[in-house]
Amino acid sequence: MLKESLPYYSYRDYLTQRYGEPLFRVPIDLELGCPNRRPDGSGGCTFCPENGARAVQTLDVSGTEAQLAAGISFAKRRYKARRFMLYIQAYTGTFASVIEQKKKYSELLEAYPFDAISIGTRPDCLSKATLEYLEELNKTLDVFVELGVQTIHNKTLERINRQHDWQASLDAIAALKAHNIKVCAHIIVGLPGEDREHYIQTVKTLASLNLDGIKIHNLHIIKNTQLAKEYLAQPFPVMDEHEYAQILIELIRRLPPDLPLMRFATDTPEKEIVAPKWHMSKGQFSEYVTEQMRLRGYRQGDLFEAGNEEPQSLMPTVFECKDGSYTFWNEMFRDYYHPRSGARKQAAELFLQESSLRERLKNGPVRLLDIGFGMGYNSLLACEMAHSLALHPLEIHAVDQDRRVILQSADIIKNVLDEKLAWALILKELYKNGIYTSEYFNISLHNSDVRYALEQQKGEFDVIFLDPFIERSNCRMVTLELFKHLKKILKSDGVLVYSGTHTASLSAMADAGFCLTAAGKPKSDIHGIVAKHKGPSLECKNVLPYRDPYGVWTDRKIRQYREEEIKKQQH
Template sequence: MRKPYREYKQFLTEKFGCRVHKISLDAGLTCPNRDGTAGTGGCIYCNARGSGTGAHERALSIREQIDNSMEYLRKRFKAEKFLAYFQSFSNTYAPLPRLKSLYEEALSVKDVVGITIGTRPDCVNEEILDYLAFLQKRTYLCLEYGLQSAHDRTLKIINRGHDVATFVKAVDATRRLNIPVCVHVILGLPGETEEDMLETAKFLAGLDIQAIKIHVLYVIKDTVLEQMYLKGQYKCLEREDYVRIAARFLACLPPHVVIQRVTGDPHRNELVAPSWTLEKQKNIAMLVDYMETNNLKQGSWFKKSFASISQALTGVSRNSKS
């Protein structure tokens, strides 16, 4: 059944003509917000694994990680082709020769039809982007930028280590080279109201982006956020609030943007709260039901005037060459 939003699975099937599945990879890289370059200690919700699988610590090469995942994904999801997803930490945060080696290793594996690269907007430069533009001439490639919120005050609270203007400049530079961009956002960040979250949606609706991942903030062990939660300084979103806000968030987005994710997917043994985030399929079903019941779909509230909101929130033109 078609979702009331442009589902990633459908996009990949249309593009490649078969079932394509992402394989999450851990390249053993780090982040400027953890090594002290951009900040101290990392984002408040991130632990030492950085959303990783721990595969690098187990001394598994990129090829071994892909080979190990392929067999399972073929059986479980009937996948025929695969995207190598460099997920853990910031996957453009290394010297270019090392990055080339990692990406080329992934692309050398049979049935890998492209790569997606998770990173931060302060971790790209002209040299890296020029190489990625060259690489995408021979394969599918998407660059995934973590933004989380369009509000600088929120980025300071979560210790993000960069501002919204940095994100806008990175997106502009990436799109000038025609590299597809996916943006990560988080619903339920400390201090944000529903209006704040919908402003983030409207901000993104005014940018030249091709995909979005919507996460819900959950508390995991060994993070600053866990300490805030235990002290009563942070309250998690209730499921019903997440469903309502996510539905309205999607309604603000332009219809062409691919929705790669609509909820979080925590590791069970790391999760502190809320427990409902473990019920991924139920959460998605509730979201779809809410949208259908309230006659909402992706793009229902989209207006081209949202572009002016993008500029107002950042103070930087999205067409800036700087």
């Protein structure tokens, strides 16, 4: 099976294309200091730690020779690295006379046959002599300069004590380009006082400057920094994993498709972080962002130019159910999206009938939360019902990660179904704009991880549909923590209809305080569970439920944790 390409242009891919294989960076601290610090090392940018953001693998190593040996050994051991790039990382790599720069760089470049050098520095620390030296050095090996831009907003730059303005970054980029030196920009998402619009403005501006790379990471508030003191005195919002992923994806989509993305998460040691406290590793976060972009059909650059957003192709196998409706075969999970007796039949007999939706719409307005929107049958049949009754409005909040399926579903419905309502039109509007409004119903599509989507919801719901497809593969949708949340947002006379009967899911629902009854006819492949706040309840098997204590674990992590807990019980 061919490996699916990343939805963004990774720095690793760029280096592989340029050098035939990836170069691994060897970080070095030349102890050159920073022009924004006092002679005793105090002062500086409010977010910067005392060690000048030195690499984790060399934190306890002193001397450039020892750092060099440690960095190369680490990369060979961990990544099987064969070729390397020298990375002047900590503090300001050009804060010295040209004579000293030449001496220090030459010593390192002579110690090992590096293919390239990357120098981290400030926009206000590139003298004419430095630029000329780097231009000359660039004739013998590739030179990259990584500029700490952080943001284009002067108010923020002043707030974090950068001691330079945006114009300084603009001038530095132009000067480096004029000397044929490759330039990469570093930016921070989440700086105090900034919001989504600030981040987008920063990225859109940098995207227009013909950069050679960009590094994005979320704000880390590190111990013993000025920013940490400010945060502890008066906390300000910081981003959790889902929040940062949401805005990061927006930013990646606005980058040129050929701009290498050097990284989008940082790895400050846990013991040094004041906030945010994450429960995803950097690798897990990278996998999560990649997963979310693929599921939503997004890729780097699809918002860079107007009209550049094209749907990412998905070629599912179409299957005709016994009731004449159509469903898809999911190759990854090796199963159909719906029971063979019918997608429409399941929507009508399980979700609409067991929720008493018709009676509820006759009595007043209904708020419905549809988790696992998928091809849309459950919500669309509910809309048909509201439309035909023409009595009270139906407000649907639909949640699904996989935006691609919605577009494919629209094509299938358009081609083979003749519905009372224009289902294909509704689905295409949801795919494009995330909302569809009619006289007696409206649907809002929340295209994200269910846990993040639920955090954004306001108010209570009369009806909740929960259709996780295959529980074990989507166990983030059936954890004890998720069911506790659903119980909080379900009205006292509300109902939750669930399409599965997995014992771990039932155990989680019961532990969350729901009263459960079985739904479905004997010998039918359409079955599920009806959950309410009060009433008689099934006797559930005493099995361990799926757990997600921090609300960010991957499905794999949730499964692994449960399996480990079961083993502990057995021993």
